[in-house]
Amino acid sequence: MSFTIQNVLIPDDQGYKTVDVQIQADRITAIAPNLPAVGTVIDGSHQLLLPGFVNAHTHSSEMWQRGIIPPSPLELWIAELYEFTPLDPEQAYLSAVGTAVETLMTGGTSVVDHLVLIPGQELETIAAAERGYRDVGIRAFIAPLIQDEALSAGIPTGGDEVKHSSYQATTEAMLDLLQTAVEKFHRPDEGVEIMVAPTGIQLCSDALFAGCIELSDRYNLNRHAHLLETKAQQLLAQEKYGCSAVQHLQEIGFLSPKTSLAHCVWLDDHDIEIMAETRSTVVHNPLSNLRLGSGIAPILKYRQAGVNVSFGCDGSASNDSQDLLEAIKMGSILHNVTDFDYLHWITPRQAVEMASLGGATGLNRADQFGSLEVGKKADLVLYNLKSLSLLPRTDPIGLLILGRPVNVVSYAWVNGKQVISDHEICNVSVNDLAEKLFDQSEWNPKRKSAAVAQTEARYRSVMGLPEIAIEQS
Ligand SMILES: [Zn+2]
Numbered sequence: 001m002s003f004t005i006q007n008v009l010i011p012d013d014q015g016y017k018t019v020d021v022q023i024q025a026d027r028i029t030a031i032a033p034n035l036p037a038v039g040t041v042i043d044g045s046h047q048l049l050l051p052g053f054v055n056a057h058t059h060s061s062e063m064w065q066r067g068i069i070p071p072s073p074l075e076l077w078i079a080e081l082y083e084f085t086p087l088d089p090e091q092a093y094l095s096a097v098g099t100a101v102e103t104l105m106t107g108g109t110s111v112v113d114h115l116v117l118i119p120g121q122e123l124e125t126i127a128a129a130e131r132g133y134r135d136v137g138i139r140a141f142i143a144p145l146i147q148d149e150a151l152s153a154g155i156p157t158g159g160d161e162v163k164h165s166s167y168q169a170t171t172e173a174m175l176d177l178l179q180t181a182v183e184k185f186h187r188p189d190e191g192v193e194i195m196v197a198p199t200g201i202q203l204c205s206d207a208l209f210a211g212c213i214e215l216s217d218r219y220n221l222n223r224h225a226h227l228l229e230t231k232a233q234q235l236l237a238q239e240k241y242g243c244s245a246v247q248h249l250q251e252i253g254f255l256s257p258k259t260s261l262a263h264c265v266w267l268d269d270h271d272i273e274i275m276a277e278t279r280s281t282v283v284h285n286p287l288s289n290l291r292l293g294s295g296i297a298p299i300l301k302y303r304q305a306g307v308n309v310s311f312g313c314d315g316s317a318s319n320d321s322q323d324l325l326e327a328i329k330m331g332s333i334l335h336n337v338t339d340f341d342y343l344h345w346i347t348p349r350q351a352v353e354m355a356s357l358g359g360a361t362g363l364n365r366a367d368q369f370g371s372l373e374v375g376k377k378a379d380l381v382l383y384n385l386k387s388l389s390l391l392p393r394t395d396p397i398g399l400l401i402l403g404r405p406v407n408v409v410s411y412a413w414v415n416g417k418q419v420i421s422d423h424e425i426c427n428v429s430v431n432d433l434a435e436k437l438f439d440q441s442e443w444n445p446k447r448k449s450a451a452v453a454q455t456e457a458r459y460r461s462v463m464g465l466p467e468i469a470i471e472q473s
Pocket of ligand 1: 057058059114226262314315
């Protein structure tokens with residue numbers, strides 16, 4: 001399909017200019033004023049065109065638990081999350097659709113889904129999410145979340161002897177599963193990629209990392225993991241390796257330009273140097289870090305050291321939404337409190353570049369998408385500058401990033417295919433989705449987690465918190 005967006009505002013070095021943009025098949029073929037129209041004509045007047053953003057870290061099935069987990073740190077939050085995680089692939093399908101829809105409606109055209117797998121139905125989970133993303137038409141990087149250690153191993157021992165039960169699946173089984181997923185679903189030309197994604201050092205053996213590196217090299221797959229999200233993980237790395245997690249990941253060869261790492265809250269200056277040296281990407285998830293009290297990632301330091309940074313929403317149970325513009329806003333202004341030198345602060349235009357080109361760079365695809373350039377894939381978003389929340393006319397990007405944009409995306413395309421038209425999602429019915437989400441859930445504000453009750457005493461002791469009486473449910 002070919003189309004031409006006429007009279008649209010795009011940013012340039014001086015501010016903004018009005019141009020026409022031609023798209024043929026899946027690519028941008030021309031950007032200039034007054035181009036001859038090819039294919040369908042889209043009226044771009046009073047609209048701002050930007051490259052699509054990347055929602056560079058999320059867990060789609062957490063959508064089923066958004067809003068319900070009480071304020072608690074990651075190590076307790078995750079115990080509750082896993083206790084109530086959905087067990088039906090149809091739910092995984094619906095939450096992938098929901099994640100894609102919310103990402104698209106807030107300026108994203110790509111999503112990295114660090115997908116929690118249903119035990120015993122791992123491939124079915126991946127198939128369901130893949131079908132959801134294809135149905136909506138978003139560019140999907142599916143990163144099956146694998147581990148080979150039990151959840152309790154993710155909390156430092158504090159020097160005590162702690163016995164962990166063994167994980168439900170072996171390292172080999174996890175790697176075999178990943179290989180099957182690659183063979184079945186990895187289709188970069190069609191906008192669906194599989195990534196290798198051990199959940200993180202806290203729950204993965206070196207053998208699992210080594211197997212992931214081997215698969216990544218063999219099939220040219222991107223690599224993804226959580227990294228030093230919490231203070232507890234920093235302590236755990238010291239117990240486990242006798243050095244920082246970043247040093248260890250460098251030693252075993254996991255860090256590379258194909259590697260994106262979610263959170264990166266607890267890195268020191270030497271770790272930051274390693275991240276820059278290995279050209280690894282930091283995925284900043286500010287809302288999740290605040291929600292779980294994980295800390296403020298040193299994003300300004302990363303940028304000064306030349307480390308690529310992109311933005312993620314993180315799963316909807318730690319955010320509790322997939323509003324990418326909200327994550328970008330928070331991820332930009334949060335750091336102003338960490339450095340008095342305002343010249344280091346992130347400007348709205350820098351935030352846009354981090355979310356688009358930074359996102360593509362983190363996926364080793366900066367040559368293919370992430371900016372408005374001839375030859376690049378047409379992953380494009382039009383923002384309606386007559387939307388109330390983008391008025392009055394001041395600086396469109398300033399207001400888009402610093403304001404509270406509501407329903408501002410009027411059109412969007414992925415790989416040159418239209419996914420939003422006149423503020424509506426094209427390929428699935430959002431009303432049907434809402435009906436199904438409503439019917440398959442129930443209000444449950446008094447839910448109690450037995451898993452949290454089991455873990456809480458040890459967590460409090462290791463973290464030096466006062467003892468409390470814990471009610472076993
Ligand atoms: Zn995560």
